[in-house]
Amino acid sequence: MQGKAAAGHVDVLIVGAGPAGLMMATWLAKCGIKTRIVDKRGTKVFNGQADGLQCRTLEIFDSFGFAHRAWIESNHMLEICLWNPDKEGVIQRSSRIADTIPGISRFQQVVLHQGRIERFFLDAMKDFSEGAVTVERGVMPTSLEIDTSAVEDPDAYPVTVQLRHLGEEESTPKQTATMSNGSSVQDGLFRSNLAADDTADLLKAAELNEKANTTEVVKAKYVVGADGAHSWVRKEIGLKLEGESTDYIWGVLDIVPITDFPDIRMRCAIHSADSGSIMVIPRENKLVRLYIQLTTTEKIGDQDSRTDRSGITPEVILQSAQRIIAPYKLDYRKLDWWTAYQIGQRVGSSFGVHDRVFLAGDAVHTHSPKAGQGMNVSMQDSYNLGWKLANVIKGVTDRSILKTYESERKAIAHALINFDHKFSRLFSGRPARDIMDEEGISMEEFKNAFTKGNLFASGIGTTSSLSSSGKQCANFRKAVDYDGSAIVSKPDGTGSGEDNIGAQSLASELKIGQRIPSVKVLNQSDARPWHLQELLRSNGTWRVILFPGDVSKTEQKKKMEGLCEAMAAPSSFLNHFRATDSRYDSVIEVLTVHASKRADFDIFDFPEVLRPYDEVEGWDYNKIFADDESYHEGHGQLYKNFGISSDEGCVVVLRPDQYISYVGKIDDYKSIDGFFSGFMLPQNTKSEAKS
Amino acid sequence: MQGKAAAGHVDVLIVGAGPAGLMMATWLAKCGIKTRIVDKRGTKVFNGQADGLQCRTLEIFDSFGFAHRAWIESNHMLEICLWNPDKEGVIQRSSRIADTIPGISRFQQVVLHQGRIERFFLDAMKDFSEGAVTVERGVMPTSLEIDTSAVEDPDAYPVTVQLRHLGEEESTPKQTATMSNGSSVQDGLFRSNLAADDTADLLKAAELNEKANTTEVVKAKYVVGADGAHSWVRKEIGLKLEGESTDYIWGVLDIVPITDFPDIRMRCAIHSADSGSIMVIPRENKLVRLYIQLTTTEKIGDQDSRTDRSGITPEVILQSAQRIIAPYKLDYRKLDWWTAYQIGQRVGSSFGVHDRVFLAGDAVHTHSPKAGQGMNVSMQDSYNLGWKLANVIKGVTDRSILKTYESERKAIAHALINFDHKFSRLFSGRPARDIMDEEGISMEEFKNAFTKGNLFASGIGTTSSLSSSGKQCANFRKAVDYDGSAIVSKPDGTGSGEDNIGAQSLASELKIGQRIPSVKVLNQSDARPWHLQELLRSNGTWRVILFPGDVSKTEQKKKMEGLCEAMAAPSSFLNHFRATDSRYDSVIEVLTVHASKRADFDIFDFPEVLRPYDEVEGWDYNKIFADDESYHEGHGQLYKNFGISSDEGCVVVLRPDQYISYVGKIDDYKSIDGFFSGFMLPQNTKSEAKS
Incomplete structure (x- = not known):
């Protein structure tokens, strides 16, 4: 084409x-x-x-x-420090929060x-x-x-x-x-x-x-x-675009700060008693970005009521910052960039x-x-x-499938502006002097919003206690969790999942509609540890991840072999949806993570469809992995962290963007095939019809 | 100049x-x-x-x-597999060894x-x-x-x-x-x-x-x-050059192998019963390097006795490999490079x-x-x-100090060729059929040599049980451990350390003459975890690392302040050995790692010499660190791993190549000054004398 x-x-x-x-x-x-x-x-x-x-x-x-x-x-950015006025109105550090929720990702913000x-x-x-x-x-x-x-x-x-x-x-x-x-x-x-x-x-x-x-x-x-x-x-x-702007005006300074404020290299939210707020964002090359509130009253307006900003200069913004951060001193010799803006969603x-x-x-x-x-x-x-x-x-x-772009992303955009609307007002408002001060913003409420926003800001949704550092995380509300559709087979039967209700329990900590989390697994062939996500490169292919459980158990081995026999058939979804002359993993790639001891097996103990052969390059050594202890990087405990039983296993289908489409039984070939048949186009039939 | x-x-x-x-x-x-x-x-x-x-x-x-x-x-490369003939003379995997000794470094080979x-x-x-x-x-x-x-x-x-x-x-x-x-x-x-x-x-x-x-x-x-x-x-x-060559000839093939040998993506040492040996080195891009023994008899000769190698072709080398690796099959379609060589040291x-x-x-x-x-x-x-x-x-x-190049590296070169001499012969020899076969090579001896060589091959010496993965390592013989000299103040009094004998015990797991090991520490200013070695960039500067212990204890704080007062003096080694117009850390950089809770302190609790001020860039936020728990990457436990008491602390001097020159008491300014005075040239005096 x-x-x-x-x-x-x-x-x-x-x-x-x-x-x-x-x-x-x-x-x-x-x-x-x-x-x-x-x-x-x-x-x-x-x-x-x-x-x-x-x-x-x-x-x-x-x-x-x-x-x-x-x-x-x-x-x-590792830590957020919240600074609020004390009883005398002097700013004090009131709490420290981890900036990226521990365990949520292998990266931090x-x-x-x-x-x-x-x-x-x-x-x-x-x-x-x-x-x-x-x-x-x-x-x-x-x-x-x-x-x-x-x-x-x-x-x-x-x-x-x-x-x-x-x-x-x-x-x-x-x-x-x-x-x-x-x-x-x-x-x-x-x-x-x-x-x-x-x-x-x-x-x-x-x-x-x-x-x-x-x-x-x-x-x-x-x-x-x-x-x-x-x-x-x-x-x-x-x-x-539909929405509103406010009259809160903020200035931005990118400076190399000279200051005795002790948390200048932390992300800080500073609420002064009466002079407005500052957000501190430490940057690369000794720079710090300061978001500095310039007006402390709010007037809801439409787009035409934009304030005249011609009087705003770096000096004006700095003076505001100095008032807010007092009694600490703040100055600079190096100014990299500055601007001012009005809040709107x-x-x-x-x-x-x-x-x-x-x-x-x-x-x-x-x-x-x-x-x-x-x-x-x-x-x-x-x-x-x-x-x-x-x-x-x-x-x-x-x-x-293109319809899912709007259905998936519009919900995110609305969640974003709703959060931003609330957060901006909490951040721009004057802190409450005490519990009786109803016009003021409760600093407790601000902290809660900040923490929730922090999950949202990760770009990841999770309800799990998954943690790579061994710490337990509290349960958080979901953030990015796509609705059911032809390409998201929700366990509640929405989307394509009518015949697959309940399969979610096979991997209790993997949430259909969310991106798959990551822990380390070992390559069966060379014992190298990889983060699971490192195997899921963005190249446009779908992935079937086979979790056969403990394959030293006869029953699990048989289930795996049964599924593999079906997948190896010429009419299977692996072959039906790709052109006959294309590479075996060009449309759907199959990866396996088993729960047995790595050293007890080699790749030849697994069916060929899981480690395909190429006449020039030999066997594919990068498809089969073990959930086992590594020499230098610990044990990923994938089965435990994903809530998969090694006596039962499961099959997970991932979209090319690493979101989980489908979870099903390991011996339910028909259901996987049904999922793909819902939106994939048969290749070989098609080219015949066209020729 | x-x-x-x-x-x-x-x-x-x-x-x-x-x-x-x-x-x-x-x-x-x-x-x-x-x-x-x-x-x-x-x-x-x-x-x-x-x-x-x-x-x-x-x-x-x-x-x-x-x-x-x-x-x-x-x-x-994560795992080494040793393959030896069994009683019937058929090769079998006899053991698996971690390729890089766990805990020895934050990198693996x-x-x-x-x-x-x-x-x-x-x-x-x-x-x-x-x-x-x-x-x-x-x-x-x-x-x-x-x-x-x-x-x-x-x-x-x-x-x-x-x-x-x-x-x-x-x-x-x-x-x-x-x-x-x-x-x-x-x-x-x-x-x-x-x-x-x-x-x-x-x-x-x-x-x-x-x-x-x-x-x-x-x-x-x-x-x-x-x-x-x-x-x-x-x-x-x-x-x-002085030394010898042997008549063992080896071939090298860089191929994309097609084989049913299960460990082809592991580093393998394969000893066949009578056909010679293969070393398997898995490479990038699906390539595998095979070192293949072509002759199985040894004649000690000099440089002139080199064998005629004109008959050696990739086909000849492959056939040797096939004999050694039998009953497994080995072939290729892609040959990247090949050569043949004679062993010599x-x-x-x-x-x-x-x-x-x-x-x-x-x-x-x-x-x-x-x-x-x-x-x-x-x-x-x-x-x-x-x-x-x-x-x-x-x-x-x-x-x-240039004399130390030969004194330090010649010892390494000799250790290398001695090891290589022994290892080559053990690897090229025929495996012993049983304990009575005195002409054959004991596979136990080979494994021991291999394991020792593996430590040597790390390029690192250690006698510690230091481990980042939490595992204990056995004690190993030192590998790279430079002798005493003007720039290595050995605890036995060799080198410049006459008045510093016994100070080694202040950091029992840091070995003077070896490179400093690495664990994670937290930046005091932004809570970011760094591997200690990441702070020791190669830029030609010497480093004084101050380990003041727990500075919440008055006595430790006082000792730190005493040392800092001496270091801040115009005549101190920090100022005496650098030109007055140069940056404060251009010749000797001071880093601090304390053992107190990070959140209980900020950098302004530490003397100014530990966080110097610059008129344009403000305070230096990258000099003071804490040995404390991080949000996402665990706790480095530096004091424990380095054998430093948080009630005593110590000072460590590092060469620009991260080797440990000196360990001393935190309140012994005079001894540190004496160490530097042994080989550093006063700058300000000098430029006066010359002008």
Whole structure:
């Protein structure tokens, strides 16, 4: 199908090369989809715009192979300190909280500026596509039309977009323009902050003018609008953001602080008695980001009531900060970036049209930056959509799975703005002086909201006590837990799971609809410990994970062999849904984690379908794993942590984004086959029908 | 002093850009020393020549910031399987051993081909020197003269070297020439195996001809010969290798194996009954390296008795392997590289002349590759020498410390070839059929030698039970433990430690002369856990680590304050040995690890000398650490693991290469000062005297 595309035709056109657009382009590059990504700015972001990276975002980065770059360069946030006024109105540290809930992920939340994160995506895109997918800068769309008669035809290119190549002046980085009076600071640091690997991009920007002021027409199967809060794509398809703004104004300073405040390298929420609040976010390279409240009264307004911000300068913001943080001193010699903003929360009524044009990131939800969510939720939007588009474009699955993008992500966007709405007001309000002070904010309530928000901010939902550090976690409300659908077979019978109710109990700590947690397992062939998630690379394939339990027990071994016999059949879901000449794991990969002693077995004790043979490369040594003690890194205790009995076992199906689709019995081949048949397209039949 | 260098003058000239030469150049680049590195080959190594990386080597890589690159790309070796003939003469797995001794390091042994390791060095060199230090390829020395009258003058350039720039033909990669009949295989893979980041180098090689056949004269303060087993530098300074070769011939195949041998992804030592032995080294990218014994009789000979190897082909080697590994099948479709070699062990009588020209790596010791030591010991040679040269050239220390290069590394080289001699014979010999078979090799003896060799192969000595995984390790004989000298204050009174005998007991598990082990500690300011070694970056500075114990106890606090008062004085070793306008930690850095609860303290509870102030950057938040429980990564238990009492504490001095120089009482300022005064040069006095 991809071969059909003529010149000017593209499978996916992405508008906007911020984190949401780059995540999308990286996903599609990894899956080999013909993709273009355009951005009206002439260069990428070089500083400012720092943000936290949630642990779930780092898990996703790791699935593309670059989490370590963020991990090494970023500042790690380990502890949150809450500072409140004491009885005399003097701020005191009232509590310390772990920043990332222990046990929730193998990563902890970190902070790094957006320019570096964009660099990691650009490098990965280039690597995955062998240079074919690069950001086309200084290019903006000027019209978008959808041929609605063709939207259900899988081979059609129903979206027509006109692109205009801008001249250098038009494409000057917007980041300067969005700052309030900050251009001199910005400019002064523009060059000095350049990382070495950004130089090539800057040079490339100089080549923009070659095509300046020309236009071209692109025919696309799909368009993704990742073009930010003022999204052109959103307006073009007639969608709006709904919500409100407030009159609370906050300033942001990125400084190298000189201070005697003892927690300046911790994430802090400081509530002063009467002068407003500060959020402290320690960053890389000795920088600290301070979110500083500038006004302490709230007026609910609409978009037109925006306050005049022309009087706001770094000096004004610093003076506010000094009042809030007193009696501690605060000053700086180095200012890296600054801005000011008004709080507001808005979300799109719809996430796209005709399942052909989609919105992702700020284009479809905006909120205040302090929740530390912005970039993460945006990237996770396109992480959710990317593999679905790739699967559909490749003809692996039915187009209907695209509907789950909105059903899954809209709920997240609403949860985000609801949390942000509540949190912003709790943070901007004056602390209560005592229990009788009803107008003031209860610091206990604030702490509770902060803690809940912290789970939400992880990007991960869990109800388990799973912990890699051996500590027990309290039960938390779920955060990211996708609803039932054709690709999420919920145990309550929603989704595709009508005949699978109750199977969830086979893996009591794995929650269908949530991302699979991770513990260490050992490769059967070389004894190397891997985090389970490290095996689940983002490459567009579905995965069946077989947990056969203790295979030294005859009954478990027999069940495993029975399932494997069915899977090895030519008509099985492993063979039916992939082209006969494709690699055995190109659509669905089978992994096995058994609960027996590793040293009592070798891979030849397992059925061949679990360790396929290749004529050139021999046996596949990377499919069978043991839940056993490692030499240097402890015992993952996967069966225990996942709530799987080694006397019963189970089968888990994972989506290409590591979310759990299905849990079922190990000897229930029919149910697994039924799950895949609900949305996958038979390959060999199809190519016959077409030829 | 560096400013004095005229054109054609260089502080250090390195001959040879293999791992030993690149380690040296990287060290010197990091320390800001004016360095040139030349290699007669036109390009770097692109495949073949794989080797194991010891855990100590990875620790060193990490101190330069690139261990993660090796860790990610390499194959990790976790388990060794020993296979011996059973009573019927059929090979059976007789035991499994952990490949890296648990607890010895935070890294485990890995395997990666030399071309990638060279790439990491080249990138680090470029980064550290901002492009100033690069390998000059196709350049060879043609004469070397030493002005012996000037060798003790610290400002002199007593070594004169003539360099010739080769034409393209002369500088064709030697790797092809050193292979036995393997050129067609090599050539076929030469391009396909190229990593993306090597492309620039290949292009650069084309520029060689510009200076072809020109010569130049270089005046150097120091020359390092890292030019391999056939070292030109060694011959030029009149030194020889002494030792012997044997007639055991081994073949090497790098293949993607097709086999039913179950342990092909483990490191295996296979002794067949009568057909010889195989060592299996699983590599990256599905490759496996097989060392295959081709002859089973030993004749001790000298260098001239080398066997005719023209009849050796990959087919011949494979057939040998098939005989040894029977009844298992072994075959391949992909052959990456192959060679054959004769075992021999040789070591130089001396490691240099006049402490002006030094030899490192294969230039001064050669042995069989199977011990997995070659590249590691070579790199560790120049890691030992590099900081000493940098310290001396900068005028920080007296020239006399250069003598410790030979005294420290010659002992290691001898230990290496003695081990290799014994191990090679045990591995090449026929297994004993039973206890009465005196000509055969005892498999028990082989296993013991293997296990001991494994400690040696770690590159680390330890007598402790230190373990990060909570397991106890047995006591092992020391491996790398430098003798007493001006820079190693041994507790037995050798070296500079006459007045410090017995202080070793203050940190019973830290061994003076060995590298400091690592456990996690928490940054006092932001609660982030770091491995202690991660704080000890290779940058040429000495370190004083203050272990004040539990500072909530008045007595410990007082001792700490007393020491800090002395250290803060203008005449203290912290100020006396550095130029007044240099940064506070440029020559000696002070780190503190206390044993109190982190949350009970902040950095302002500690004396200012432990958290120095800078007018632009504020307080230094990265000097004070706590031995306490972390939120996500457990408790390092440093005091317990290092054998330090929290009621007594101690002071440890580390060399720039992380070896322990000195252990002393926390209130014995005079002894620490005496240690540094033994070899460091007063800076401020000196510059006055000179001006």
